[in-house]
Amino acid sequence: DQQVKQNSPSLSVQEGRISILNCDYTNSMFDYFLWYKKYPAEGPTFLISISSIKDKNEDGRFTVFLNKSAKHLSLHIVPSQPGDSAVYFCAASEGMTTDSWGKLQFGAGTQVVVTP
Amino acid sequence: DTAVSQTPKYLVTQMGNDKSIKCEQNLGHDTMYWYKQDSKKFLKIMFSYNNKELIINETVPNRFSPKSPDKAHLNLHINSLELGDSAVYFCASSQELPGGTGELFFGEGSRLTVL
Numbered sequence: 001d002q003q004v005k006q007n008s009p010s011l012s013v014q015e016g017r018i019s020i021l022n023c024d025y026t027n028s029m030f031d032y033f034l035w036y037k038k039y040p041a042e043g044p045t046f047l048i049s050i051s052s053i054k055d056k057n058e059d060g061r062f063t064v065f066l067n068k069s070a071k072h073l074s075l076h077i078v079p080s081q082p083g084d085s086a087v088y089f090c091a092a093s094e095g096m097t098t099d100s101w102g103k104l105q106f107g108a109g110t111q112v113v114v115t116p
Numbered sequence: 117d118t119a120v121s122q123t124p125k126y127l128v129t130q131m132g133n134d135k136s137i138k139c140e141q142n143l144g145h146d147t148m149y150w151y152k153q154d155s156k157k158f159l160k161i162m163f164s165y166n167n168k169e170l171i172i173n174e175t176v177p178n179r180f181s182p183k184s185p186d187k188a189h190l191n192l193h194i195n196s197l198e199l200g201d202s203a204v205y206f207c208a209s210s211q212e213l214p215g216g217t218g219e220l221f222f223g224e225g226s227r228l229t230v231l
Binding site: 049108 | 120147149156157158159160161164172206210212220221222224
């Protein structure tokens with residue numbers, strides 16, 4: 001039973017435009033959310049995170065928005081660059097206690113292709 | 117200078133064999149993990165260790181046995197391999213708050229193929 005869902009398996013966007021990746025979750029106990037980026041034959045690398053006490057977090061070209069009532073978060077990348085072409089995973093955690101920290105529930109990922 | 121390194125990167129073996137995957141992190145983190153990425157591309161946690169102590173043990177067959185000789189190493193041993201064990205196994209580490217940011221740092225993955 002997938003508690004984190006990324007319903008768009010792929011996204012194609014033109015260089016310089018905005019990429020919007022969506023993620024939905026079902027577990028109301030999740031209170032920490034992360035986005036990871038993955039290139040082929042490499043491990044996922046952390047991109048940006050947001051705590052449930054916030055509704056927005058920004059880091060350079062990357063912004064994550066959280067709508068707790070809708071159990072929805074999104075990642076905005078603007079402007080998109082060819083190097084952003086990768087698989088993006090949404091992940092969620094129930095909290096920061098020792099026995100749950102790092103127990104991330106991942107979505108299936110969205111393949112982003114940025115075209116010149 | 118890889119932060120989280122796993123060996124081997126690729127492993128092809130026959131059903132019924134026993135194999136191990138090794139993981140080492142040089143980040144000084146207290147917690148290490150094994151995640152499995154199955155054929156549907158979902159990443160699922162298998163185990164976590166904090167300072168050599170088992171913390172998380174998800175519903176994983178007991179053919180899988182993690183071993184942490186020290187907090188920088190977490191190895192995964194798999195007995196009596198089955199076809200369904202074919203997957204990419206990712207090692208990861210993190211430093212919990214307040215000493216760290218809490219994010220997981222992943223290794224490059226070990227692709228296991230069972231024939």
